[in-house]
Amino acid sequence: MTPLELRQQVRSGAFRQPTAGYCGPYAQANLVILPQAHADDFLLFCQRNPRACPLLAVGEPGQWQLDRLGADLDIRSDTPGYNIYRDGRLASQTHALHEIWRDDLVVFAIGCSFSFEHMLSEAGIPLRHVAQRRNVAMYRTNRPNQGAGPFGGEMVVSMRPMKAADAIRAIQITSRYPAVHGAPVHLGDPALLGIADLMQPDYGDAVEILPDEIPVFWACGVTPQEALRQARLPLAITHQPGYMLVTDILNSSLAAF
Amino acid sequence: MTPLELRQQVRSGAFRQPTAGYCGPYAQANLVILPQAHADDFLLFCQRNPRACPLLAVGEPGQWQLDRLGADLDIRSDTPGYNIYRDGRLASQTHALHEIWRDDLVVFAIGCSFSFEHMLSEAGIPLRHVAQRRNVAMYRTNRPNQGAGPFGGEMVVSMRPMKAADAIRAIQITSRYPAVHGAPVHLGDPALLGIADLMQPDYGDAVEILPDEIPVFWACGVTPQEALRQARLPLAITHQPGYMLVTDILNSSLAAF
Numbered sequence: 433m434t435p436l437e438l439r440q441q442v443r444s445g446a447f448r449q450p451t452a453g454y455c456g457p458y459a460q461a462n463l464v465i466l467p468q469a470h471a472d473d474f475l476l477f478c479q480r481n482p483r484a485c486p487l488l489a490v491g492e493p494g495q496w497q498l499d500r501l502g503a504d505l506d507i508r509s510d511t512p513g514y515n516i517y518r519d520g521r522l523a524s525q526t527h528a529l530h531e532i533w534r535d536d537l538v539v540f541a542i543g544c545s546f547s548f549e550h551m552l553s554e555a556g557i558p559l560r561h562v563a564q565r566r567n568v569a570m571y572r573t574n575r576p577n578q579g580a581g582p583f584g585g586e587m588v589v590s591m592r593p594m595k596a597a598d599a600i601r602a603i604q605i606t607s608r609y610p611a612v613h614g615a616p617v618h619l620g621d622p623a624l625l626g627i628a629d630l631m632q633p634d635y636g637d638a639v640e641i642l643p644d645e646i647p648v649f650w651a652c653g654v655t656p657q658e659a660l661r662q663a664r665l666p667l668a669i670t671h672q673p674g675y676m677l678v679t680d681i682l683n684s685s686l687a688a689f
Numbered sequence: 690m691t692p693l694e695l696r697q698q699v700r701s702g703a704f705r706q707p708t709a710g711y712c713g714p715y716a717q718a719n720l721v722i723l724p725q726a727h728a729d730d731f732l733l734f735c736q737r738n739p740r741a742c743p744l745l746a747v748g749e750p751g752q753w754q755l756d757r758l759g760a761d762l763d764i765r766s767d768t769p770g771y772n773i774y775r776d777g778r779l780a781s782q783t784h785a786l787h788e789i790w791r792d793d794l795v796v797f798a799i800g801c802s803f804s805f806e807h808m809l810s811e812a813g814i815p816l817r818h819v820a821q822r823r824n825v826a827m828y829r830t831n832r833p834n835q836g837a838g839p840f841g842g843e844m845v846v847s848m849r850p851m852k853a854a855d856a857i858r859a860i861q862i863t864s865r866y867p868a869v870h871g872a873p874v875h876l877g878d879p880a881l882l883g884i885a886d887l888m889q890p891d892y893g894d895a896v897e898i899l900p901d902e903i904p905v906f907w908a909c910g911v912t913p914q915e916a917l918r919q920a921r922l923p924l925a926i927t928h929q930p931g932y933m934l935v936t937d938i939l940n941s942s943l944a945a946f
Contacts, residue, residue: 596875597874600872600873600876604864607861617854617857618854618857620853621853624853624901644881
């Protein structure tokens with residue numbers, strides 16, 4: 433299935449499930465959609481926090497077709513699930529945005545760890561949450577984001593346990609992909625990030641860490657969702673976690689070197 | 690002082706001390722000098738163990754002037770100290786090789802961690818052993834080298850304690866320099882390398898590891914010296930550890946990308 437074929441199935445309602453494992457060579461994106469009044473601040477927030485919020489594309493006000501992300505793409509219908517936040521609270525979930533679309537809405541597409549996980553798997557690095565078909569474990573940290581306007585909060589990280597040699601190789605591989613979170617932000621002692629218990633993730637599912645493994649932490653695309661909630665905007669739209677926008681961008685084309 | 694000026698002081702006997710901290714932008718080299726009868730096996734050993742034995746240059750039999758390493762260079766006199774091994778035992782130490790030089794001796798120049806330490810310092814990554822003016826801590830491991838002829842043994846590693854973010858950055862930086870050991874081979878638990886106590890290094894000096902630091906291990910240029918000792922060749926010559934050959938090769942020219 434090509435990304436276009438998958439998006440067409442999403443649009444028709446035939447595909448309504450998490451997108452992990454589909455169209456592996458292609459980048460999937462986190463979505464943030466905001467009224468223009470808050471877009472400049474959010475753009476600045478992403479610029480100041482590039483590890484958590486690497487931007488793949490930003491639309492013009494009202495623009496729902498972003499050629500940069502894919503052919504015949506309709507941002508209002510091509511993601512398998514959307515969260516609608518009002519005043520910082522999850523107000524509803526939907527499969528299409530046509531009814532609430534406005535001419536002042538600005539689309540932000542943010543890189544997703546599925547891209548680098550694909551690269552890690554291709555390099556033979558085991559990923560336990562993938563093998564066990566779980567969502568990756570994610571944690572709020574004590575590391576403050578660089579603020580911009582109403583957007584602030586702390587960095588959210590995802591964690592993957594690895595043997596040391598795999599962790600070193602994973603740092604090499606993910607360093608090539610700053611557009612999809614890049615290198616890890618931490619490894620080893622979780623307490624240094626303010627994480628009390630790795631077995632109690634704030635999002636996603638816990639996975640076992642074996643005695644010869646080390647936890648490796650990447651900045652996570654859930655960071656902007658936390659910042660959005662704390663900003664309490666009258667309206668903000670995101671994808672549902674795990675239900676990503678599948679783009680036509682080849683992961684390999686994102687390599688910085 | 691240029692590398693040529695330093696080598697001239699070495700040759701005249703004016704410089705007889707460890708070379709750490711001199712000519713920082715230029716690569717320093719580990720030396721191994723062997724009779725031609727063992728050179729092919731040792732070349733194969735280096736090829737099979739490139740993390741520990743990255744070759745900067747290999748001479749022809751009898752050749753003591755290696756243009757690849759530097760201008761007006763005499764390998765018999767331009768290193769501040771030499772170890773002469775006979776039957777695997779340190780038989781003598783000397784400042785010049787003219788008296789024992791033979792037309793069948795082959796020079797191997799092997800990359801040295803001083804090069805990547807220079808790159809790490811330039812990047813603002815603290816190195817405790819440098820700050821404390823100690824030799825780096827080195828350890829024998831339980832990781833067997835890939836054997837070739839009489840050469841085998843286990844990998845020797847050097848260890849530098851770092852905060853996690855610095856360790857990640859150090860992996861990125863050293864990955865660019867495979868000619869000087871490249872990326873670390875391990876980080877975290879020393880027991881996984883068969884190291885019982887980091888405070889008891891097999892070579893060099895112990896350094897403190899702070900609670901927010903992680904030990905990071907690189908393959909070490911002492912590995913071939915261990916292999917040489919175990920091979921018990923009738924004759925083998927090396928530099929004295931810390932008394933390196935200072936070359937005209939800019940470290941920055943060794944970057945793989």
